[in-house]
Amino acid sequence: METIELRCEPIENHKMKARCFDHIDLRVKDMEVARKFYGKFLPQLGFVHESPGDDFHTFYAAGGDRPSEFFCFSQDKNHQPNNTRIAFWADTREEVDRLAELVREAGGGTLEGPEVCADYSPGYYAFFFEDPDGNKLEICCREKPVIAE
Numbered sequence: 001m002e003t004i005e006l007r008c009e010p011i012e013n014h015k016m017k018a019r020c021f022d023h024i025d026l027r028v029k030d031m032e033v034a035r036k037f038y039g040k041f042l043p044q045l046g047f048v049h050e051s052p053g054d055d056f057h058t059f060y061a062a063g064g065d066r067p068s069e070f071f072c073f074s075q076d077k078n079h080q081p082n083n084t085r086i087a088f089w090a091d092t093r094e095e096v097d098r099l100a101e102l103v104r105e106a107g108g109g110t111l112e113g114p115e116v117c118a119d120y121s122p123g124y125y126a127f128f129f130e131d132p133d134g135n136k137l138e139i140c141c142r143e144k145p146v147i148a149e
Contacts, residue, residue, distance in 0.1 A: 022070075023070045024070075024072070025056075025073070026071070026072070026073040026086070027073065027079040027133075027135075028073045028074070028075060028079060029077055029133050030133075031057055031074075031075045034131065037106050038059065038071070040102050040106035041099055041106060042059045042071055045099070045139075046062065047059035047060060047070070056072045057073055057074075081130070081134035081136065085136040085137065086137050087138040089141075090140065090141045093114070093143075096126065096127050096141050097127075099139045103129050103139070108130065109131075109134070110129060110130040112129070113125075113126055113127040113128055114126065123141075123142060124140065124141075124143075125140065125141045125142075125143065126140035127139045127140075
């Protein structure tokens with residue numbers, strides 16, 4: 001039997017990098033329906049470069065001369081959504097409201113909010129919705145930092 005030794009030293013707290021993720025790779029049932037839906041609001045979230053492809057449709061963030069984050073999707077006609085939720089950051093409540101309107105116009109489903117979500121954390125303001133395939137998404141704004149106790 002092998003013994004695993006656990007670290008006992010505290011981990012030093014470092015500031016998170018401005019770039020928090022590399023990409024989101026989502027499955028959809030219909031590429032064209034997804035392209036039209038996501039094309040209505042992803043550019044407003046900073047994913048401004050659209051790159052269609054045979055296997056993947058990608059929206060890249062403005063990256064200049066360095067790699068940038070991207071949101072892509074590929075078709076899986078048998079895709080079944082689950083309870084996973086992708087949440088996008090907005091700087092203000094007004095931005096959440098504006099983007100919520102774009103999602104409504106694009107045909108988002110199961111719409112909730114925008115609303116204050118006091119049970120989440122102080123100042124948490126969000127809009128919850130589903131894409132045409134039932135994938136769960138959110139646009140949120142946090143007005144106060146969340147600090148683990």
